[in-house]
Amino acid sequence: MALVPSPVRIIGTGLIGGSLGMALGRSGVEVQVEDVSPGTAALAVELGVGFLPDEDSPDPALVLVAAPPDVSAALVDRALRAWPEALVADVASVKRTVLDGLRTRARPQDLPRYIGAHPMAGREVSGVIAARADLFQGRPFVVVPHEGTLPRAVTALKGLAAEIGAVPVAMDAADHDTAVAQVSHVPQVMSSLLGATLLAPSETALGLAGQGLRDTTRIADSDPRLWVEILGANAEAVAEVLDAVRERLDGVLDALETLQGDPDPGTGSRRALADLVAAGNRGVRRIPGKHGGATDAFATLVVLVPDRPGELARLLTEVGQIGVNLEDLRLEHELGRAVGLAHISIDASREDLLTRELTERGWKVADA
Structure with a gap:
């Protein structure tokens, strides 16, 4: 029994859409590609993402919308109406925005065929030219059903995750958005903040940089347009995490100001700094390894x-x-x-x- 309904129509052939097409095609799934840019769609075909469907092509059994959160709901709704037998999923990095948008625009009879998804994989470079068939190997693939989602849609998306070598994880939209704020969106903000401080140092100072700076700023070299949409769509969850970061940062500033004026070790400022670094040690150790667990x-x-x-x-x-x-x-x-x-x-x-x-x-x- 096939794990993925075929053919699959991928709408949006950027990094994620392109990589999904390559991974599914390698597994023998028939992949149709569609993009708002004819040039991008043609490049995707040349790179082996899939083929351009024509009027004689069969209707898709599964549609994957790989587009930014602000346009995903409209594209999902269009796909639900165009192919009344197809399951339709979006793979945007924020889920509540898409689901809320669909609830206001989609026909009630179409909603059961919709399911959210989010492959937790990416690169600091974007575009179909950066797509890779192995991008999802061993990575979590979040399946996000809503209360009315058809069971076969859940089965199909979990099967898709297995087919591309990913690990399916089921979550609801709210929990997903809180989780990605903590493990993806806020790290992007923090890396960008740190990267922005590097506009001030001299070339001589930057010549002293080591691997630690490269590690902590690697993802700062990301697409600003994409991240404006992601952060805007998940603003509430991101702001909540950043509020906690601000509170810790205020504590660091207070400790440093105290040490400037009074280096007496009895002030507790050194302890505050040590506690922060120790908390960071404990937090990092919670990041799972490839086999899971601490x-x-x-x-x-x-x-x-x-x-x-x-x-x-x-x-x-x-x-x-x-x-x-x-x-x-x-x-x-x-x-x-x-x-x-x-x-x-x-x-x-x-x-x-x-x-x-x-x-x-x-x-x-x-x-x-």
Whole structure:
């Protein structure tokens, strides 16, 4: 039995729509593409997202609207009316706005065929040219039914998630929007705020930047037009989280001002700063690893990798030969440095083994 109804019509061939088409096409699903821009649609076809339907093409069994939140409700309503037998889903990053918009415009008999969805994947670059068939591998795929959604729509979307290698997670629209404010939208705001501070330093100062700054500002290089729509559509939930951030920031400023005027360790300001950093430690440890659960079970080794072709590949091969499974990898390489730093996350119980074996094979493990 097919997991995904076919054919699938994708309306909107940007990064997410394009990646969905590539992933579904690779699984053997017939994918039709549609975009407000004929040039973008033609490029999507050339890149292997799907094909342009004509008047002889079969009606879609499933329609995926991959458009910004402010236009998704109108496009979903149009699809519900155009194909009265099709299931219709949107994959916008905010769900209450779309659902509320549909409740005011869609015909009551059409609403049961609508279901919300949100693949929790993306890149800091946008457009169909950045689309990838493996974008959703191992990532959560949120399925957001409303109270009247047909059971077969829920089944179809969970099947779609499985087909593209994602992990289906069911939530209602309000809980989804609160969750993405916390784990996606506010991080974007914080990264952009930090990135904006970099307009002030001199070139000399910026030359001192290390990996920490790159890590915390990576997503600041995002599409302003898209994020204006996302943040506007989820303004209430984002503002609630940022209120808590502002309260913590006020505490940091109070502590720093106190330390400027009175460095006496008895003021409690040092304790306030330490508490903030410690709270950050605890929060970061709650982020699930690839197998779920807290990250306490993982350890990170830092291995020096010579700046020569093939050295990183050799390191990863030898980690596999030792019999240790790689949980995560981050490569740090500064300009002018003769070596890169490979940050290797592994099961904590295997740390001593891997450190010993790599050292015996000639690798330099930091602090080993």
